[in-house]
Amino acid sequence: MLKRFWPWFWFLVGATYFLVPLYATLDFSLRARRGELSFAAYTSVLNDIRFIESFMFSLQTALATIVVSAIVIVPTAYWVQLRLPRLRPVIEFFTLLPFVVPAVVLVFSLARTYSRTPLTDSREGLWVLLVGSYVILSFPYMYRAVDTGLRSINIHDLTEAAQSLGAGWFTILTRVIFPNIYVALLSGAFITFAIVMGEFTIAALLAQPAFGPYMNRLASSKVYEPSALAIISFALTWAAIAAIQWFGQGAQARVAGPR
């Protein structure tokens, strides 16, 4: 036992760092009523119409992001693996770029470049910019997930088999490839979901009524509700990651997120 002292010690330090804030937040969120533990803060949050609106807005945005990202990434990853393997490093470079260009710089660039165009002058245009930015942020995870998924099936044989049976490209993609990488795609989708639901920077700077900016505003007027929101948000992230591990054979959730 003594031999394992240091591993246990560092494990406990890490566990403390991870868990104490969560415990504290939970504890804090239950103290909205003086002298008793209650779900008052949660009821108050969940009954807030702005909560529901912003949550639904972010939900829609997340779904739109996932759909667009999948439509762009699946054919690309498929095509690169089938026909253009030498393009792989290039694609990987581009999917690395969102780390070089952080969210705040990305949204700054977009806002300046497309200022005084329909993209920034209308509600719809701003939403397109929002989804576009999120799709860019989702590329690293989506591409990696789909690429791994494609590697695990023999896409050459599947494609040729489908071709020999008379299928066209659209049919091959939608009826053969897509169903086979469904699970890999899901893991990319859930991580994208987790990122979009909690994202603050881009949504706030594009003045979008999203969940992140709502949480930020709430803090200035309430004390206990933000903790309840933090717990809800953590549970949401946890559910998304758990879903990845549940569906995916451990296709790992990587680096991410709204900082």
Place this chain on the structure above:
Amino acid sequence: MAPLTQTKTNQSTVTRRSLSWTWVGVAPFFLFVAAFLIWPTLSIIGQSFLDQERRLTLQNILELGHPFIVSSYVYSVQLSAVTAIGGGLLGGLLAYAITIGGLPRPLRDAVISFSGVASNFAGVPLAFAFIATLGQLGVVTQWLRSIGISLYPAFSLYSFWGLCIVYIYFQIPLMVLIMAPAFEGMRREWREAAESLGANGWQYWRYVGLPILLPSILGTTVLLFGNAFGAHATAFQLTGGGSQGNVITILIGAQISSDALANPGLGNALALGMIVIMGISVGLYTWLQRLSARWLRS
């Protein structure tokens, strides 16, 4: 290789046109990236060398030397460096503990899963969590007060060290996620070979173990640096995002809604500086990871 032979037969029958069709398959991706990432970024970089009359100038870059801006960059660099080293150290030791440290397997899986969640749990809700923990009314603050230790006013969550503590929360799991596989890649035979050649445990780590891990450790620490440097939401929530600005990302964000520096070109230069620093750190990370991958390939 199958794909090559296949392309070849197609070309010989369908002639050259099939080659250009091949590229059509990846066109949507490149168009999307061009519209939403490359073009805006390049245009910002380009504009940082133009003045308001669109003439070539270095004035914007030179104005980065303004003490107010320099102090922002320095603050961000310090914050990123401290949290990269602190988070890297704690995360590295945790990754070591759950892999070759010999802790039970379920603990390893639990920590990896939790790290997946925690590395995604940042921004506004993370700030809330720490306000509930170490804020003036925070649970830990109150508990410490009850045993006679008062954190405030000596400490503040909204100060440099407060930010460090919060940032490290999302730095540790990132380190764990990248370093755990690296530790698991350490082969038992290396240790045994070293032992059979007379090395003791310390000598093994000094000459073999640590040098092998060093590129990964350094590379990941650099990545953590970039991770903190680009962070915006967490700092914004904690510091209120006032135009006073201390973290560089907040300063850049402030240029969008209101041109606080009264010079659009300077805003572009700020973003350029940020891209340069992030580019260096991601490039360094990639290079170090390749170095270690090359070593470990055989």
Place this chain on the structure above:
Amino acid sequence: MSFLEIVHVHKRFGTTIAVEDFTLAVEQGEFISFLGPSGCGKTTTLRMVAGFEKPTSGQIVIDGVDVTNMPPNRRNIGMVFQSYALFPNMTVADNIGFGLRIARRPAHEIRVRVEELLRIIHMPEFGRRYPYQLSGGQQQRVALARALAIQPKLLLLDEPLSALDAKIRASLRQEIRDIQRQLGITTIYVTHDQEEAMALSDRIVVMSRGKIEQIGTLFEVYNFPATRFVASFVGTLNQIEATVVDAAIGLLAVEGQQFRIARPLPQHRSGDRVNIAIRPELIALDGQFNSAMNRLSGTVEDVTFLGSIVRVRLRLAANRLSMDIFNNPHLRLPQPGETITVHFAPEACLAPGDDTPREASNAQPLSASAAEAA
């Protein structure tokens, strides 16, 4: 007292018995192979000699020193691993010099010794390269040089050639043998490849299920296998199901054709069915007639050309019989479907009851006791 003595060593992992009552004496300069299928305990035994595992009971003595409980880094043993295990962060020269550096030898001495070893492994120009720049065969040669650099008392090789392709395997095998002879270093070589064991070893230890089946020279193990397991694991073995005609004189029959074996079968009565084993190369095509030889006729099933030898498969009732003929351009090869007669000596047959271990030769001081038929 021998140079290396392994005395009644047992090793248990939990409830699994990995090695059971292993006793072996190795002379200085000898090349010994541990041969057996995977999981037979050969690697575990080697790792106990190296010090990476502690025996559950028993004793290991090297050069008069009991090392049973000595940590590996004090045993002065050179080890070569299947996966090469070169330190990826060091150049070839630094890898080879590692042990000397740990021993705090002066730099110039290390340099001279490294150069000498690079010459021995025929890689004098490779000192500044990194392991990832080398082929598998080159890496394993460097690993060998690294193990030899410390002038170890013992050289242990754990399946060193398994990860390499066939051609390099053969040439490196020869190189290992040459270097071992040149330096006269006592060597234990673990392998599951009988050809490798045969090409290299002075003596072979055949193991199965944690136990020693037989210890002996190549000649002994091949020609006088102590157990049926050894006979079938080392070389190829034909099995013929025959009926006993006269147990007292060892007369048997298969499909009405009678043949003799070299000894009586006291435990059997006429009419019993027994399994007889015989090596392919001890069966000859019809040729010079000798009344002492057995003759059997069968139908040729197929003929496989293997280069220097031709393997012919015969069908004899329910039995298949393989035989090897040396290739010769003037040879008239039998055709499938043809009926041919083959010859073999009664002494070439292994009958049941040969399963009890026997002393293969007087050169072997320790008997492989308690070995059972596999």
